[in-house]
Amino acid sequence: MSEKLHSSPTTQIVSPFMQEPELMLECVNLCKVYSEGPAEVQVLDKLNLRVYAGERVAIVGASGSGKTTLLNLLGGLDLPTSGTVMIAGMNLASLNEAQRGQMRNRNLGFVYQFHHLLGEFTALENVCMPLLIAGMDVTMASRKGEAMLTRVGLAHRLEHKPSELSGGERQRVAIARALVTEPRCVLLDEPTGNLDRHTAHEIHHLMAELNTQLDTSFIVVTHDEEFARSLDRVLQLRNGRLSPLEVGGGHQASNPADDATHED
Numbered sequence: 001m002s003e004k005l006h007s008s009p010t011t012q013i014v015s016p017f018m019q020e021p022e023l024m025l026e027c028v029n030l031c032k033v034y035s036e037g038p039a040e041v042q043v044l045d046k047l048n049l050r051v052y053a054g055e056r057v058a059i060v061g062a063s064g065s066g067k068t069t070l071l072n073l074l075g076g077l078d079l080p081t082s083g084t085v086m087i088a089g090m091n092l093a094s095l096n097e098a099q100r101g102q103m104r105n106r107n108l109g110f111v112y113q114f115h116h117l118l119g120e121f122t123a124l125e126n127v128c129m130p131l132l133i134a135g136m137d138v139t140m141a142s143r144k145g146e147a148m149l150t151r152v153g154l155a156h157r158l159e160h161k162p163s164e165l166s167g168g169e170r171q172r173v174a175i176a177r178a179l180v181t182e183p184r185c186v187l188l189d190e191p192t193g194n195l196d197r198h199t200a201h202e203i204h205h206l207m208a209e210l211n212t213q214l215d216t217s218f219i220v221v222t223h224d225e226e227f228a229r230s231l232d233r234v235l236q237l238r239n240g241r242l243s244p245l246e247v248g249g250g251h252q253a254s255n256p257a258d259d260a261t262h263e264d
């Protein structure tokens with residue numbers, strides 16, 4: 001900002017480049033207690049998070065710290081014990097099951113820790129499924145599905161069923177299925193854990209491309225330190241809450257937006 005703008009307290013000039021970033025996802029005081037077992041387990045404890053459109057956030061944390069639990073709540077696959085999750089301005093708790101499904105289909109892509117592909121369908125059919133659910137015709141869906149499978153390096157495996165694919169190939173089909181609808185926000189649970197270094201890099205590159213081209217937000221649970229560092233922010237889940245990863249802990253949160261996210 002120029003000197004001149006600073007020195008004119010009565011005139012407020014708002015640059016079109018300084019618009020408030022769009023809030024993609026927000027959770028407030030999120031709590032999750034599992035009470036099915038012999039003892040209650042409080043996994044999330046008043047957790048807060050804000051993610052803006054186009055932000056790429058890594059979530060790290062020990063096994064059992066609640067990373068998958070958190071992603072399931074963010075994606076509306078499970079409901080919190082208390083607290084709220086807002087996606088694109090919609091409070092998930094105010095939606096019924098069918099509306100939550102529709103919201104997911106329109107706004108979110110989900111890569112599960114264990115891929116959850118449909119065993120009786122081919123790779124191409126699995127990837128086309130969310131497009132068909134959204135109402136796209138079969139020819140167009142097939143074209144898009146094939147293009148996305150090609151981008152994850154599986155053009156030669158379109159007709160294979162999940163049982164005929166390797167673990168890493170299945171994971172790539174799951175990634176293609178999450179990205180094919182060009183969702184506004186993608187939640188990924190250890191997306192490249194089963195992949196060799198080169199293939200993992202290709203997937204990271206694809207994510208970076210979508211982020212630049214479509215302003216897609218990414219929330220990625222990962223143990224890949226180098227990849228986590230390459231994103232906008234690294235948050236650690238510990239004792240049921242998120243905080244920027246401490247300097248010296250292996251990562252450094254580098255984004256000034258950290259102050260505006262209200263993790264605690």
Ligand SMILES: Nc1ncnc2c1ncn2[C@@H]1O[C@H](COP(=O)(O)OP(=O)(O)OP(=O)(O)O)[C@@H](O)[C@H]1O
Binds near residue numbers: 064066067
């Ligand atoms: N349905 C459930 N009922 C009871 N406890 C559960 C349930 N699901 C998860 N938990 C417990 O909640 C805690 C968090 O589990 P979660 O799967 O979210 O961990 P995580 O951080 O994703 O771990 P990992 O890195 O191993 O995938 C664990 O202690 C787990 O045992």
Ligand SMILES: [Mg+2]
Binds near residue numbers: 067068113
């Ligand atoms: Mg997990």
